[in-house]
Amino acid sequence: MKLAQLFTIFPHLKLGDAALKDVSSVCFDSRKIESGCVFVAIKGVKADGHDFITQAVSAGAIALVVEDQARIPKDFSGAIVVTEDSRDVLNKLAAKFYGEPSSRLFCVGVTGTNGKTTTAYMIEAILTEFGWPTGVIGTINHHLGDQVWQTEMTTPDPMSFQRRLHEFETMGAKAVAMEVSSHALKQARVDEVPFDIAVFTNLSRDHLDYHPDMEDYFAAKQRLFHELLSRSDKPARFAIINRDDEYGRRLSADGATVWTFGSSEADFTYKVFGQNFSGTKFTLQTPQGACEINLPMAGVHNVQNATAALAVGLAAGAHLETCVAALEKFQGVSGRLEAVPNNKGVHVFVDFAHTDAAIAGILENLNRVRSASQIRNRIITVFGCGGDRDRGKRPLMMKAALGGSDLVILTSDNPRTEDPNAIIKDALEGANANEQKSKVIVEADRRKALALALKEASFGDVVLIAGKGHETYQQIGAQKFPFSDFEVVRELVTENVAES
Numbered sequence: 001m002k003l004a005q006l007f008t009i010f011p012h013l014k015l016g017d018a019a020l021k022d023v024s025s026v027c028f029d030s031r032k033i034e035s036g037c038v039f040v041a042i043k044g045v046k047a048d049g050h051d052f053i054t055q056a057v058s059a060g061a062i063a064l065v066v067e068d069q070a071r072i073p074k075d076f077s078g079a080i081v082v083t084e085d086s087r088d089v090l091n092k093l094a095a096k097f098y099g100e101p102s103s104r105l106f107c108v109g110v111t112g113t114n115g116k117t118t119t120a121y122m123i124e125a126i127l128t129e130f131g132w133p134t135g136v137i138g139t140i141n142h143h144l145g146d147q148v149w150q151t152e153m154t155t156p157d158p159m160s161f162q163r164r165l166h167e168f169e170t171m172g173a174k175a176v177a178m179e180v181s182s183h184a185l186k187q188a189r190v191d192e193v194p195f196d197i198a199v200f201t202n203l204s205r206d207h208l209d210y211h212p213d214m215e216d217y218f219a220a221k222q223r224l225f226h227e228l229l230s231r232s233d234k235p236a237r238f239a240i241i242n243r244d245d246e247y248g249r250r251l252s253a254d255g256a257t258v259w260t261f262g263s264s265e266a267d268f269t270y271k272v273f274g275q276n277f278s279g280t281k282f283t284l285q286t287p288q289g290a291c292e293i294n295l296p297m298a299g300v301h302n303v304q305n306a307t308a309a310l311a312v313g314l315a316a317g318a319h320l321e322t323c324v325a326a327l328e329k330f331q332g333v334s335g336r337l338e339a340v341p342n343n344k345g346v347h348v349f350v351d352f353a354h355t356d357a358a359i360a361g362i363l364e365n366l367n368r369v370r371s372a373s374q375i376r377n378r379i380i381t382v383f384g385c386g387g388d389r390d391r392g393k394r395p396l397m398m399k400a401a402l403g404g405s406d407l408v409i410l411t412s413d414n415p416r417t418e419d420p421n422a423i424i425k426d427a428l429e430g431a432n433a434n435e436q437k438s439k440v441i442v443e444a445d446r447r448k449a450l451a452l453a454l455k456e457a458s459f460g461d462v463v464l465i466a467g468k469g470h471e472t473y474q475q476i477g478a479q480k481f482p483f484s485d486f487e488v489v490r491e492l493v494t495e496n497v498a499e500s
Contacts, residue, residue, distance in 0.1 A: 001097060003063060003079060006038065009092045010081065018079040021062050026093045026159060028086075035060030040090045043067065049086070065089050087158075087188045094158040095192040098166040102193045105165060106132065106175035108312055109190065109228075111221050112201030112242070114358045115305045116154070116179040119201055121333045122309035122326075123177040129326035130318040135168035137161070138179035139352075140334055140470045144168050155184030158192070175316070182207055182220035185228075194232040197315055198224045198256070199240045199308050203247035204357030208390040218247055230254035238315040240308055259287070259315070261307045268307050272300060275369050277339070277347045277462070284310065288320045294328050298349075299337060299365035306330075335469025337362065340486055342493040345459040350485045352469025354386060354413070356396035359466055363404025366462055377460035378406040382453045383467050384446065385427050387418030394423065398430030402439060405464075407456060409441045411449035413467045414475040420444050446474060446483065451492050465489070 004019035006026075024036030030052040033039060039056035041049035041064065050071045053064060057072075063079035064072060067086050083089050095102070108123055110116045117139050127134040135144040137156070142149040142164050149164065155178065156164065168176055184190055203218055211217040225239050230253070239253030243262035252258070261268035267287055274281035279296045282303050295306055306327050313323035332338060340348040349366075353359045359381070366379055381401045385394040401408045410427055412420040424442060431440050443449040453463045465485045468474070474483035 003038070006093060006096055007063075007079070007081070009089075009096055013079075013081065015063075015079040018062055018077075023062070023097070026090070026097050028090055028157070028159070030055060033059045033061065037061050038063040038065065038093060040065040040086050040093065041067065041071070042086050042090065065093070088191065091158045091188060091192045094162040097159075098162040100192075101162065101165040101169040102176075103233075105135075105169060105173060106316060107193055107195050107234075108175065108177045108197045108199065109180040109193070109195050109224055110177065110199040110201065110308075111180040111182070111185070111224050112199075113204045113206050113355065114353070114361065115201035115301060115308075117352070118302065118333050118336045119199060119305040119308050120177040120179050122306055122330055123199075123312045125330050126309055126313035126318060126323050126326040127175045127177070127316060129322050129329075130313065130316065132174035132316070133172050134175040134177055135164070135171075135173045136177050137164060138177075144171055144173055147171065153183075154179050154181040155189055158189050161189060162192070177312075180224055182217055183210060185223045186211075186220040191228065193228065194234050195224070195229050195237065196232070196234045197238045197240060197312055198229045198253065199312060200225070200242055200245075200248055200251055201305070201308065202242055202245040202357075204355055205393055205396070206355045206357075206390070208392065209388070218250075221247075222251065225251060225253040225256075229256050236315075238312075240311045240315070242304060242308065244304070257315075259311050261304070261311055268311050270303050270307050272303060275299075275372050277366075277369055277373070286310070286314065286320060288314055291320055291324050293324055296328070296330065297332055297337065298369055299362070300368065301361055301365055302337070333470075335471070335486070338469075338486060340489045340493075342454075342489070344454070344457065344493070346454070346457040347460075347462045348454075348457075348465070348489055349463070350465045350469060350489070351467075352471075353383075353466040354397075354468075356393055356400040359383065359397055360400035360403060362464060362466065363400070366464065367404055370462065375460050377462065378457070379404065379462045379464065380407045380409065380453050380457055381405040381464045381466060382409045382411060382449050383465075384411045384413030384415075384420075385423050386413045386467075387416035387420075387423055391426055394426040395428075395430030398427045398440075401466075402431055402435055406439070407441070408439055409443060409449050409453050409456075411442075411446045412444050412474070413446075414471075414473075416475050417477060420476075446485075447488055447492075450485065450488055454489070454492055 028040040039061040237256035242248040243260040260266040473480040
């Protein structure tokens with residue numbers, strides 16, 4: 001792509017001789033600077049891209065986008081764009097560089113604290129059943145069909161994001177379901193996506209190491225509905241909102257049809273009439289009629305996720321029967337209330353729940369299933385708290401775990417640069433002296449904690465392993481060590497079989 005073609009987003013910009021040059025890439029990361037690139041200097045949370053302008057010039061950058069022109073070497077002869085918002089320019093350049101693929105894809109954005117991943121995967125299943133190959137961009141990975149790309153963040157940077165959309169389109173995708181994090185919304189990473197549908201799952205305390213308070217967190221989520229959806233040029237836009245959530249009831253959408261879902265007084269209302277640890281049966285009233293769904297997943301929270309996904313399917317034009325068929329074949333998501341087979345007759349689940357609300361919600365659902373099953377069994381919860389994150393939620397997570405469990409085993413999650421024992425001490429503030437003595441076991445070594453949970457569990461008991469979900473590592477200090485809750489439990493079960 002010629003530089004002049006890339007910068008058509010600035011119709012009055014005069015690029016001079018530099019306009020004749022080919023652009024090799026657009027970059028903002030100092031580690032990816034190469035000859036022929038356009039370097040965008042972003043003022044980030046931890047680093048300022050302006051500090052790397054000289055490095056970019058030396059490496060052969062042919063154009064610079066800056067907020068502070070004084071930082072540019074005086075002998076630089078390439079194109080210069082001075083802006084008040086480098087992030088906005090980066091978004092526009094990224095979309096232009098990759099041919100604006102989102103304008104030709106059916107784009108669904110899913111935001112909220114919990115349920116984003118499962119809802120996005122359910123949307124993928126429904127739209128694929130409808131005949132639209134659908135890519136997914138989210139926490140676990142990016143994928144289209146059998147092609148999988150690994151990722152380390154829920155919503156990637158604008159260049160990676162637009163490149164992935166371009167790859168999806170090239171491979172035949174007709175739609176994309178993307179998890180949209182509050183970080184991405186606040187940092188404007190998806191501002192160049194013309195959304196067809198925005199979905200709100202719920203909101204509870206999380207990421208307060210990044211957001212100053214819950215209102216700022218909510219405001220970031222609102223951007224998807226108030227700004228991005230309203231400026232989209234897609235012809236029929238929908239906002240699908242969880243009315244059972246207190247923040248959902250505060251949420252509105254501009255320039256879009258609003259569909260609400262919930263247990264009552266909503267456009268989509270569900271009612272559970274049967275459940276066990278393997279699945280949930282519920283009826284659903286929709287604007288296109290009523291249906292009955294046998295969902296092969298436990299928990300009312302998954303009923304909510306399924307309802308949101310079904311609403312997306314109907315908004316996209318799929319028939320109700322198509323949506324139901326896709327949901328009844330859906331086999332779940334890695335690390336989202338994922339059952340681990342074992343020989344003890346114990347219901348072992350691995351889940352990504354890493355906030356007090358998520359833990360409380362999962363346990364509430366498991367307790368409902370236990371009551372419906374009329375089985376006198378225990379619920380044992382294993383969890384830890386992440387290091388270098390919001391310390392305030394640690395005692396709240398303990399309270400949530402105690403509120404729904406018969407026994408809690410407190411261990412390490414990803415301690416990162418914090419002392420694991422200090423993290424555990426913070427969490428223990430959520431348990432009184434009697435609870436610490438009678439209901440809590442502390443085992444900082446996560447593998448030993450999982451082994452202890454299996455040892456404590458008897459036939460029919462439930463073991464919830466919360467916090468890390470799909471993750472295949474444990475981060476201690478700056479290093480990531482191989483560790484999968486699911487695989488470790490399978491190993492422990494095998495070892496027990498061999499010993500018996």
